Amino acid sequence: MAEIGRINTLAVVRESLAGVYLDGGALGEVLLPKARQSELASSIEVFIYPSADAALVATTKRPYAQVGEFAWLTVSEVNQVGAFLDWGLDKELLLPFAEQKYEPKVGLRVMVRVYLDNSQRIAASTRLDRYLQHEAEEYKPGQQVDVLVADTTDLGFKAIVDNRFWGMLFHNDLNTKLSKGQRLTAYIKRVREDKRLDLTLLPPAAEQVPQLVDQIIATLKEHGGYIMVSDKSSPETIYSIFKVSKKIFKKAIGVLYKQRRITIEEKGIRLLKD
Template sequence: MASIGKRNRLPFLREMPPGYFLDGGTHGDVLLPGKQLKQRPAVGALVDVFVYRDSEDRIVATTETPYAMVGEFAYLRVVSVNPRIGVFLDWGLEKDLLLPIREQAVPLREGAWLVVRVALDEKTDRVIASARLNRYLNLAPPPFVAGQPVKLLVTGESPLGYNAVVNHTHRGLFYFSDLTGPLATGQAMDGFIKAVRPDGKIDLTLNGGRVGYGRILPLTEKIVETLKASPSGRLALHDGSPPEEIRATFEVSKKAFKQAIGVLFKAKRIVIEASGIRLP
């Protein structure tokens, strides 16, 4: 079934005016305008497209990619204002993205820039934008560890520093004291997790932890592959195992092993038990 607001690989069905029709599963046939492809695909061939609803509520496809898809945050510009329904944002497609009045945090004018979250409207099944960011930020314990590289989008300044969306899921904070200069709202960058505090709040940094996490990452994959190769999916090693047993199996220190299984556990890739570790 085609996922609205996402990229999909849909089977080609037929060609007829005004373009090509793809198999959208339970959504029915999905129109891809003829100008989107240089040549006609073979019947059944998979076509990589972005799927959304047009102004006439039809499910249509495009080979273009928007600046952000459903579930992602982006910094977008207001290109037009309709006082009755909201404002429209440039998101990289021919059809602009609606930010409804009810989803605006403050009144907006043409030319304004703001951070939004791209979402699927539950009532209309259309792709919309929302400026009510807190509604979409995950409050569950974050699956991050110190030193982990992440994708960041600055959402604004606070009394302590700059807030940023982390990997499109959580909120983090750059402290002024950790920065060499100001950041700008809408600035997208690569950064690192400086710390995850006991209350679940995330501290961010631009230049910390790359070496440490880079050393642990290959070990995490080695542990997972070892578990997959085990008939039971288990391994009789844990954070309390003797250092000699850990080194004999993975040729690393106990400290490195504990860091690696901690990363895997927080990412929900393993389960830690009293007798060892196993796949979920």
């Protein structure tokens, strides 16, 4: 079933002077303006949204967020109607006054959730807590999730997990700089007793070590069989080269040492000849 505010794959029905009409199911025929049937396949991926006169239209452009998703968008205009946001389409996204948690300023960015109001109009809201849950019991440690960095705190970064829950990335667990609006792959570090999510950017050790073993060998070969990084190097140095924690690095070179593929020296590691 076709949905307003979402990407849909719709069949081509007929052509007119205005463009091509697509089969929107219960929504009726939806116009894809200025398109020509000869240029299209029998079905096409489009985003459906209300035009200025409330008629539904389709576009092959993709917005920065669909209905039900969150995005870090730039404020392009503020007037008596509300604020308008650049979300990647010609028609800008309305942020109504009632959905403004704080006063938006032109040129600045706001974190919003895109929603469909009672009149089937697509709009945005900065009242994120209305759409996100703090408690999440369905996740397990090590599980991969998609996150959007939403806010900063003294402890770290609040992140939106899978468009449904709040999670936390702590400064102590980060070896790289983050900024609001970044979309990342993260992992569940723990589900706390209060059912809230602690996140990490590092995959579980079981997945990291085999990949890192291959990466270390490849790096050694690229540098003539020796690199100046060892189990005595700083965590920052190790992360800058291999993007892993010192703990994982030590496990990986331990595997290689036991396999007699490397020697571990005072200031580096050396590849042994086969």
